[in-house]
Amino acid sequence: MTPSVLPRQDCAVxxxxxxxxVLDLGGLRIVSDPTFDDPGPHGYLTKTEGPAVTEDQLGAVDLVLVSHDNHADNFDDRGRAFAMAVPQLLTTTGGAERLGAPAIGLAAWNTDTLSRPDGDGELTVTAVPAVTAVHGPEDGDCDLDGNINCQAIGFVRAGEGLPTVYISGDNASLRTVAEITRSIPGIDAAVLHAGAARISGKFRDRAVSLDSIRAAAAAAVLGTRVNTPAHYSGWTHFTEGRDAIEHAFDDAGLTPVLRVADHGTWLPLLP
Incomplete structure (x- = not known):
């Protein structure tokens, strides 16, 4: 039996x-870093949980955002097939070259726009951060293009009458978060890739995504009123789960701005 399609939401993640x-904003359905494979090995990474929602349940998707195509935990086989069938796909410049059409590469601070079905103008998508990708410790070795680990971006979505939403991608740098707030003030909500992902033998086993404490610190730096964590379960190299995130936000006095629920649950993007 075909699973039922998730009804569109007014403003939710x-x-x-x-x-x-999945973000429903301004009549658009947007999916970031699609991963829909069943549990199992992906090279040196191992997936332990399948998706709470299948690609068939998403119905018509208007836009896919891929922070980087280099790692299976952000872009697995079924995620790739799904993304390539969507009308618009935004990713890194290198990723767009590897993937081909319909992928469009955005350099940091470049923007793309989509017409909104709700009739209220456009939704603007800006690629962040700037200069170098920090998908690891600040002092990690850089590649020839100056990226730590690989080229990776996050995204900020904005539109008239909508909350401005930041998706961090696998950025691990608070300095980068601070730079984003200076360049794009007034961000209302954030999806933070947490989980303290660690790869044995890489960067002395230090985290290549936000750990729980830095996720809470990022929320404080951003000043966002709604913060939804992702990227903290489903793979063996994610070392900090939901409990650690909730504890870190509580320690920081930020529980009122944390929005977390079981996977597959809609959460409002407005406070």
Missing amino acids: LVVGGPTT
Whole structure:
């Protein structure tokens, strides 16, 4: 039996599992970092949980955002097939070259726009951060293009009458978060890739995504009123789960701005 399609929401976010999130904004359905494979090995990474929502349940999707195509925990096999069938796909410049059409590469601070079905103008998508990708510790070795680990971006979505939403991608740098707030003030909501992902032998086993304490610190730096964590379960190299995130936000006095629920649950993007 074909699963029922999730009804469109007015202004909400749903975490599918791993980093994968669905955002309904301005009449648009947007999916970030699609991962829909069943549990199992992906090279040196191992997936432990399937998606809470399948790609068939998402119905018509208007836009896919891929922070980077280099790692299976952000872009697995079924996620790739799904993304390539969507009308518009935004990713890194290198990712767009590897994937081909319909992928469009955005350099940091470049923007793209979509017409909104709700008739209220456009939704603007800006690629962040700037200069270098920090998908690891600040002092990690850089590649020839100056990226730590690989080229990776996050995204900020904005539109008239809508909350401005930041998706961090696998950025691990608070300095980058601070730079984003200076360049794009007034961000209302954030989807933060947490989980303290660690790869044995890489960067002395230090986290290549936000750990729980830095996720709470990022929320404080951003000043966002709604913060939804993703990228904290479903893969063996994610070392901090939901309990650690909730504890860190509580320690920081930020529980009122944390929005977390079981995967597959809609959460409002407005406070």
